[in-house]
Amino acid sequence: MKLLFATQNSHKLFEIKHLIPSNIELIDLKSINFSEEIPEDFDTLEQNASQKSWFIFNKTGINCFADDTGLEIEALGGKPGVLSARYAGEVKSSTDNVKKVLSELKNISNRNCRFRTIISLIIDSKEQLFEGVVNGKIISKPTGYEGFGYDPIFIPDGFLQTFAEMPISEKNKISHRALAFNKLKTFLEAF
Numbered sequence: 001m002k003l004l005f006a007t008q009n010s011h012k013l014f015e016i017k018h019l020i021p022s023n024i025e026l027i028d029l030k031s032i033n034f035s036e037e038i039p040e041d042f043d044t045l046e047q048n049a050s051q052k053s054w055f056i057f058n059k060t061g062i063n064c065f066a067d068d069t070g071l072e073i074e075a076l077g078g079k080p081g082v083l084s085a086r087y088a089g090e091v092k093s094s095t096d097n098v099k100k101v102l103s104e105l106k107n108i109s110n111r112n113c114r115f116r117t118i119i120s121l122i123i124d125s126k127e128q129l130f131e132g133v134v135n136g137k138i139i140s141k142p143t144g145y146e147g148f149g150y151d152p153i154f155i156p157d158g159f160l161q162t163f164a165e166m167p168i169s170e171k172n173k174i175s176h177r178a179l180a181f182n183k184l185k186t187f188l189e190a191f
């Protein structure tokens with residue numbers, strides 16, 4: 001079966017390629033010359049992932065999936081959530097996003113948070129959602145250079161290092177994205 005990953009982010013495609021079983025032919029938007037911007041208008045990860053995959057499915061008629069991820073901080077009522085990429089502005093600067101989170105959490109002792117990934121898969125007009133969650137804490141000073149986004153301030157529960165201090169291979173074993181994509185993989189293996 002041909003399956004289209006509804007993302008314009010080629011880094012993401014590379015990262016998850018090995019997680020897709022070999023009975024599936026994974027293709028990207030570039031390979032079908034699709035360059036339209038994909039809408040992301042909602043305020044939950046579920047709705048955004050769903051909107052993206054239905055948008056692509058309706059335009060192309062090809063079975064596909066889309067993902068959406070956010071960092072949800074308890075003391076901030078779940079923020080930045082769907083705003084994670086552009087929390088400090090449309091420039092989407094990770095450094096500024098991290099600074100904003102740290103300043104909002106100044107003097108707040110509850111540092112509980114979680115990364116959550118939702119994948120929406122559409123096969124023959126039927127949608128299925130998969131969720132991956134990793135709980136952790138926000139530390140007060142960015143530490144480590146690996147990864148991206150909020151990795152330098154996130155320590156997953158049960159660990160002593162931030163995501164940015166872990167080799168990418170370690171992060172990929174326990175991350176929200178890995179958990180969600182492993183569920184997708186198990187589901188697709190049955191095809």
Ligand code: IMP
Nearest residue numbers: 067068069070071084085148149150151
């Ligand atoms: P996306 O939905 O995968 O594009 O993720 C949205 C935003 O969430 C990214 O731009 C990052 O700011 C943040 N994010 C997602 N996954 C991670 C991660 O694994 N580590 C750190 N930040 C992440």
